[in-house]
Amino acid sequence: MVTLIPLLPLVGFLLNASFGRRISKAAAGQVACGSMLVSFGVSAIAVWRLVSLPTESRAITQAVFTWITSGDFNVSFTLRLDPLSALMILVVTGIGSLIHIYSTAYMHEESDSEYARYFSYLNLFAAFMLVLVLGSNFLVMFVGWEGVGLCSYLLIGFWYQKPSASDAGKKAFIVNRIGDFGFILGMLLAFVRFGTLDFQEIARSLATLGPETTFGTLSMLTLLLFVGATGKSAQIPLFVWLPDAMEGPTPVSALIHAATMVTAGVYMIGRNAVLFGHAPQTLTIVAIVGTATALMAGTIALVQNDIKRVLAYSTVSQLGYMFLAMGVGAWAAGIFHLFTHAFFKALLFLGSGAVIHALAGEQDLRRMGGLKRELPITYWTFFIGALAIAGVPLLSGFFSKDEILYRTFAGGHVWLWTVGLLTSLLTAIYMFRVQFLAFHGERAQGAPQHAAPEHSAPGHLAPSNHRHLHDVPPAMAFVLVVLAIGSVLAGYVGVPGSNRLERFLEPSFTAREAAGAERAEAATDSHLEGTLMVVSTAVAMSGIGIALYFFLRHRRAADEMALRFAGVHRVLENKYYVDEIYDQAIVQPIRIVSEDGLWKGVDVRVIDGAVNGVGDIVGGGSEVLRRIQTGSVRVYAVSVLLGVVLIVGYYVWR
């Protein structure tokens, strides 16, 4: 049964990939959505059955087949449903289904074969993502891990004729590969250390051990895995691919680059909570990296003009939060935020997609404005999403983010907490900046100073400012509304005090035997939590206020600020020049060294030079030696005599 969950989308993929060209769009869409919905249904049933099991043995394991056997290395393709993965499959199939449905409308202008291709990729993604979350060992997880990377590559580069899109896809894949480099080494080290790659067995073998106090094998191992996570989840230093990934169709951004795939890193840490828990050094690093990423991405998001890029940096920032949570050992809080984030960020992306759809591909915030009237559904749903992410009380983002900040503070990481709070302020500001710039005010008529990336999907007409805009078609509207409801309600699974989610997830974060010991630690201080809640609510509100001031009431003030801090603004606008630095410091040197140093230098000149040099020496020697053969018989006679003299001389004088 668990096998069916990833298998269904895979079947959908195969159908669409094989016959997609020959069937109609409707059929292709139905196949794709159908397989996802059925998969969701199966997931729901599976989760229901899981929940009905007693807490102590809440896991369904299904070994599909033995995958690789080599000596003592034996990996079976095993899927395992436990509370953590249960939550994830619900997110993946649920939000996945919604986005499939949304896409049927959003991608409608593509040609038949492209449409089928799109859905086949999307199905394939879902299949791999489900494998990722269901995998019971590192290697199966890695299959999904890489598979989603592949699909991300394919979908980012979906409009392959646009060089920027295919570049972005390639960049995503390669940056992810850098992370995978760490992940692979981490797996290797794990196998060498534990003799297995199974999550359960690793956790069990660690249960009796205390955390590592120095930077030892476990720290190394977890750090390597974390490198993998930074790649997949776009953390410093590997976050650069995610903003570019916005070249893909917007539903893809929503599904892959907001709701599911990018959270894989967080999920992976959660999955290995016991392991990471034994490596406090790594956790510190995770927390710091997460926080730094959150802050950095938040600042960048402040000044970006492309609506999807703002959302992308926002995603990066929120992912930073999740890592912060993981870093301070608040596993459940991190997963909680992952869960809520999936809803509101998917909502925001799909909302922005609706805007872009309506504006025929326009993504530049400066050319939007006043859409509130024309796109009411989009407006309101987007507004709910913005409120949720900003951390307005009683919405989902509030609870999850607050949980993280509380845990951080409670864990004694005051500095991290401070930065987290600051980021929370930024979140509110940039989110409402988007809200205000896009939906309020008047539509800007003139072209902006410098052109934003033009996103024109094939089939879309050039943006026309005078066309009457239609709000979203029903399929999209339905999805937006569902997600909006989700964004409001998702937080209530883990309202402070009840800790339902935490308790549900707990078996996944603890090795069986040690469950009791960890539980004691998880006691909460409700008084402190209340105080902090007030603080963060205030921060969120002030953020919205600032946004209101600068971007709705006094836009001129925003421009003045930008002018006054022109340097800072430029740095932020150019995303701290990270791409440029990478290009100059890594990419170009490698290319130059490879081309001029290794290929044309070492290969052609040194090695082949040596090889040909041997040939030349032989040839040259040949030319010299043949000259001895002058053609004069007297010279030949001298040669004979020379031989005689030498041989006789050897005997006479030796």
Add this chain to the structure above:
Amino acid sequence: MPFPILTSLIALPVAGAILLLLVRDDEHNEALVRNIALAVSVLVFAETLLLWSRFNAGSAEFQFVERHAWIPEFGISYAVGVDGISLLLLVLTGFLTPLALLSSWESVHRKTKAFCIFILLIESAMMGVFVSLDLFLFYVFWDAMLIPMYFLIGIWGYDRRVYAAVKFILYTMAGSVLMLLAILALASLHNAATGAYSFDLLKMYDLQIPAQMQFWCFLAFALAFAIKVPLFPFHTWLPDAHVEAPTAGSVILAGVLLKMGTYGLVRFAFPLFPRAAAFFAPYLALLAVIGIIYGALVAMVQPDMKKLVAYSSVSHLGFVVLGIAAMNTQGVQGAVYQMLNHGVSTGGLFLIVGMLSDRRHTRLISEYGGLKRVVPHLVAVFLIVTLSSIGLPGLNGFVGEFLILLGAFRWSPRAAGFAATGVILSATYMLWMFQRVNYGPVHNEKNAAMRDLSPREWAILVPIVAMIVLMGVLPNIFLRPIGPSVERMLNQVRQGAPVQIQAIRN
């Protein structure tokens, strides 16, 4: 006497070649010639499958052994046999040869008969290399294989074919002649030890070889194999040979010929000279790791698709050598597996590049672009093969690479660490090439009219893709027969060099 299936694997292609010799060489017979050759090669493939089905996967010993005295005075015998390591390489050879023949269907019209004859002769020699259990016999096939390949490159190749062909043959010979001397020295030692000459591999395994002799003989063997693999810095013949060879030549060259080097390391160099192997393994690994990174970096900047794939072979085979140098179960098994993978996926890449160059008569990446719009099916297959080459889990490349890295990591984490960068780099150069060829707008008019895959080309590519997926998803089918033989070989090496192996482990 049971049916001499291994001999028939060697003899059948030769018989086919002789049959072809009898066919009159003119225009009308071209189809006949091709069909005969194809039929023979398919038959051989079927026979390899038959061999596999009869093979006892649980046994580590050589099976289907045939032994006939050949030059009895020197203990040279015609001794053939297969174990798990060679079995699959035979299957691979049988698998790729018909595809190579098919790939030449439209590109080779000149001297078709000779072309088919040479392909069949190569097949025979390759089979011979993999089944030989006698060092002399092995060397005979090893050297004999050079000639038809030389002609394939030299006659049906591209512009600089003569240079490439000569470079290929001289480079390879220069390495292998020293191996010949080492073989002779071994036989001589056997004579000194037992009073009789022998070139029998199994007897050589039991021979106590003094340390210093191991040292030199290992060097000689390793040089021959390193050139064949090719290991950095002995690789420069490869790009030339690959680029200039016709598609079929490249496929066979990359698919099978290069494996002879790594096969030789596993079958001969390591088990025969365990102490020297233990001593040299770190150096081999060093070269392998350099090769992985170097090959990848150089591949990245190639303007020519074939050259790019050629350098990628340097990188991939670096992995194989690394796995062998690690000398543990996962390393060696992964190495053998990776040999198969590389045969399939690089063979596939060359086939695809060949198809492109059949259509456009250029291999320069810059000449292409936007093909996905024009030939979507071709590009789809191209993508799968590319991903296989990158080592995407679920496809074949990953299994081998991971096992090798695991083996290497157990032996030397540092080596594995450096080697793993190949994972990043392979993605970089392959995807970059893939992107430049297939994505973007069609900026070159000539590409706009390209036709998509023909039924013949489907027939070539479908088996490749099927193998890629099968080997990625169910690797155990292939790993199972490999396992016992690898263990036996490892035991041999460990017994021969207990101290050193231990020392290096740390």
Add this chain to the structure above:
Amino acid sequence: MLFYLFGAVAIVASLLVIAQRNPVYSVLLLIASFGALSGLYVLLDAPFVAVIQIIVYAGAIMVLFLFVVMLLNAPHEDTEQDLLRIAGGRRSVAAGRVRVLGGVLAAALVVELVWALTKNGGESGVFAGGAVSSVRTIGRSLFTDYAFPFEVTSVLILVAMVGAVVLARREPGTRPGRSRPSS
């Protein structure tokens, strides 16, 4: 004493043979040298060989040489000027070098041979034993012990005859145009 006389004559005559430009003189001087050698043969109790030396060698073979020299009518070897005229200055330098190098090597050979022969006293001592020089003994030995080599020489002479005829006879005239390429 006679030994030194004959020896000196042989050496001097031989030296003059190779010092002469004119081949006619060379041949005549060589005959003189052969005469001296036959004297030495007599000293070595080999009168029969000495006689043969004069009759066959000096008489027949040398006359053949002389005959050819006359036939070809080219008594003088090319001078340096001739050579320069033939093929530029470079060759004569090379030829000069050859002459010097050859001379040095020949001298070295003499030194080596003499050194080897006189080292450790060499084969010193007066001739021992009785001389065997009767023609009868020689004849018997020649046709018994040496019968086979004797037959072989007949083949040798046959080959030489055939060869000389093949090489030196006039063109049969079948293809006259090619017999004398422009020189």
Add this chain to the structure above:
Amino acid sequence: MTPTLNDYLVLSAILFAIGTAGVFVRRNLITILLSIEIMLNAVNLTFIAFGRALGAVDGQIIVFFVMTVAAAEAAVGLAIVIGLFRHRESLNPDSFSTLKW
């Protein structure tokens, strides 16, 4: 002061060396052939001297064979010289160097 075997051997060695020198000192084909004759004669002297020292006739008999060989060689050699002269009207060995390198 009776000459010893060694004296004869040294004498023949000197003659032999003179013969070798003649081969490249002279630029005349005839003289070169004569030089080879000098060498053969030097060898003959050695044979006879050894024969005398050994007290056997073998040395003398061998000399007969050598003479035969010398005659045969001379015949062929002179024939070749005549052939050469026909082509080039020259007896200079250095003018026959078409074949080289």
Add this chain to the structure above:
Amino acid sequence: MFSSFIAIVPMCCVAATAIAAMIAEAFREPGERMPIAPLGVIGLVGAGVAAAALWNSHATSFGVVVADNFGLFVTWILIIVGLLSLTISAPTVEREGLPQGEYYALMLFAIAGMILMATATDLLVIFLALEVLSLAVYVLTGIRRDKPTATEAAFKYFLLGGFSSAFFLYGIAFTYGLTGSTRLDRIGSLIAAQAASPTPMTLLAVALLLVGFAFKISAVPFQMWTPDAYEGAPPAVTGFMSTGVKAAAFAAFARVFLSAFEPLRGEWSGIICVIAAATMMLGTVVGVVQSNVKRMLAYSSIAHAGYLLVALVSANDVGKGALLFYLLAYAVSNLGAFGIIALLDTADWPNDQVRDYAGLWTEHPVLAGLMTVFLLSLGGFPPMAGFIAKWYVFSAAIKAGYYWLAIIGVLTSVVSVFFYLRIVVMMYMTPTESPARFPEVPKLAGAALVVSAILVFYLGILPARVLDWAAASISTIF
């Protein structure tokens, strides 16, 4: 009484045929065609049969000729050489209008001399045989009198041959002086008696004999005549002398040095090693830049002399057969290659430049194929005879401990492959400029080449029997 003649029967067969050929020529009308070559073939086959009958008999004649297996093996090689040479000569003789009777008679005399040289056990007889074959070959070299190069080649060969045979004779003189005999067995026993401290004169004898043989086998530095003579001679003759003379000379060389002078091995092995190394290197290195195929093969034959020297110097229980087997393999391959050159020779253009071979494959695929087989065999590729031969030689060298010689040997053979392949490249990979420059191939000569190609493969694939014979043969001399 009759039994004392047995050993010379093969030689006499050939010599008698030669004389018969001359007589036939005498009765030939001008322009009349007489089956002289077939006559020679009959004589050679008769000699072969005689040799076969003598196998294992170890007959001696006159005490100076012995029909031991060694000699008989070489005799067979020589007969094969002779048969092939006669066959491939026919087109040349026909086209050039050479005097048939004399040509074949000389060739047969040369073969008789070679057989004698290989079977003689007396230095004097060896010398005489050497002269017989040399004189015949000198004449054959220059037999195309109308060609200045042919006469020049004959002259160079003759002059240097005479020069070096004087050294050889001088060596015989010293040997005689030391031992009082020219018979190898007596020399051997006397040398063995004083082997511990050889006198300078003994060494002088060794040195001078060595020079004489080294010249005939064209070892460095006595190789200078080889390229010129090979280039100037008609290709069929070149093939003949590059194989036959070498085989005969090596046979005598081996017989003298491995039996009579065996006790002094320590004295001469070093020098032969150096010569072998120099010969292998010079032959291959200079061969690389040659543009004339005959000249290139001349350098190749120099190199092969080096390998043969390696076989000679490392003759031991492994290597004992190596020399003979190598001679056979080399003879067949090399003669085959020269045979093809001979067949391509035309009246107005010799077709002996490397570039002349361009497009041969298109025009004469069979000839090109045969040429490839012969060249690859010379280069030492399996499954051709040359490979087994080289393997045998190198294994002997390894066994004898001459690792460095073996290494030089294999490396030079790699270099030599380069120039063999140059011809292959021309034949197969270079487009033709002017078509139809090649003459028709006479059936018989073609068939002979096919037979030798088959022999090349036979020796390469199933060498066991011949190897056994070779090993058994040479063990009769030491």
